[in-house]
Amino acid sequence: MATHSHHTNLRDFVRMGVTIVKTADIRDAVLNAFYFTHHHLRSTRFIKSQVWYPSVNIIEMTYGCNRNCLGCYIPLEQRHDKKVIDSTILERTITESKNIGIPLFVLVGGEVMSEQMMPLLEATVRSNKDCMFVVCTNGDYIAKQGVGTLANVHNISFSVSIDGFQEEHDFIRGHGSFENTSMALDRLRDSHKAFFVSSTMRNNNDATVLSPEFNHFLKSKGVVYQGVQRFRSPNPEEEYPSEKFLNYLCHIANHRCSYPVPIIHGHISEDLLSQDTQFSYIITSMNGDIRIGKVKEEYGNMAEESLPNIIEKIRNDHRI
Numbered sequence: 039m040a041t042h043s044h045h046t047n048l049r050d051f052v053r054m055g056v057t058i059v060k061t062a063d064i065r066d067a068v069l070n071a072f073y074f075t076h077h078h079l080r081s082t083r084f085i086k087s088q089v090w091y092p093s094v095n096i097i098e099m100t101y102g103c104n105r106n107c108l109g110c111y112i113p114l115e116q117r118h119d120k121k122v123i124d125s126t127i128l129e130r131t132i133t134e135s136k137n138i139g140i141p142l143f144v145l146v147g148g149e150v151m152s153e154q155m156m157p158l159l160e161a162t163v164r165s166n167k168d169c170m171f172v173v174c175t176n177g178d179y180i181a182k183q184g185v186g187t188l189a190n191v192h193n194i195s196f197s198v199s200i201d202g203f204q205e206e207h208d209f210i211r212g213h214g215s216f217e218n219t220s221m222a223l224d225r226l227r228d229s230h231k232a233f234f235v236s237s238t239m240r241n242n243n244d245a246t247v248l249s250p251e252f253n254h255f256l257k258s259k260g261v262v263y264q265g266v267q268r269f270r271s272p273n274p275e276e277e278y279p280s281e282k283f284l285n286y287l288c289h290i291a292n293h294r295c296s297y298p299v300p301i302i303h304g305h306i307s308e309d310l311l312s313q314d315t316q317f318s319y320i321i322t323s324m325n326g327d328i329r330i331g332k333v334k335e336e337y338g339n340m341a342e343e344s345l346p347n348i349i350e351k352i353r354n355d356h357r358i
């Protein structure tokens with residue numbers, strides 16, 4: 039899931055701006071830059087005002103997925119279910135978010151790019167031109183078909199999961215998946231879309247994922263930024279330790295010159311760093327339930343309540 043922290047310095051912003059202008063269609067570049075800056079300013083404002091307010095709505099579009107990655111948090115039987123989110127719930131969570139000033143939506147799965155998903159995805163992005171959609175994907179669909187009918191919509195960008203070079207990536211995500219992911223990055227660059235990658239750090243891929251070599255490889259693909267998060271698991275043996283993650287991030291911060299693609303960390307706000315930014319997003323589940331980051335239970339359902347009501351309940355939760 040691609041929710042990345044706001045701790046981006048000016049130099050990283052400039053580097054991302056240069057890459058996006060060089061690689062993407064100018065319409066895609068301008069819209070992405072506008073909405074991401076808006077998100078950044080909005081979250082900063084709310085942190086200062088101390089009133090909780092989300093600036094991103096993460097929407098679960100489907101649990102279905104063609105892959106079987108190690109440690110995927112979606113149970114296998116759900117991944118085989120091709121059901122997609124109800125279009126009424128989807129439209130409602132988008133409209134009500136826009137009404138309260140949230141213009142940024144991250145669409146997650148399962149796998150968001152698939153034959154069964156494309157009609158709803160395209161209709162949603164086209165009918166909501168006044169906001170921005172980030173599509174999270176494993177890259178398999180794009181490797182085969184490119185972005186298809188999404189080529190000529192501009193209020194969109196793509197977050198592709200990549201967990202290392204071939205050896206590490208295929209070990210985690212299945213044989214042949216690195217080739218597809220790599221191909222997907224080429225196709226995104228060739229179709230002039232704005233795109234970035236998301237990497238999950240585990241004990242067996244951390245050195246690669248955060249190496250200058252891997253970062254240079256991403257540069258050669260035209261990636262705007264590399265989002266990283268640590269692997270979370272109920273099993274403490276498998277979970278990537280937050281101290282180790284933080285150490286890596288400090289190292290990178292001190293060696294920025296070796297990393298041409300800015301590295302943006304996600305999820306860490308829930309553990310260690312910026313407590314003040316921790317719940318700047320809401321999650322809309324496939325059934326319409328609204329949840330937030332660390333507190334896993336739902337606060338309300340979009341089919342029964344309005345979003346402002348649900349947000350009020352979140353604000354009144356003493357744990358926030």
Ligand code: SF4
Nearest residue numbers: 103105107110148176
């Ligand atoms: S691509 Fe994502 S949703 Fe699919 S199995 Fe891998 S981790 Fe799970």
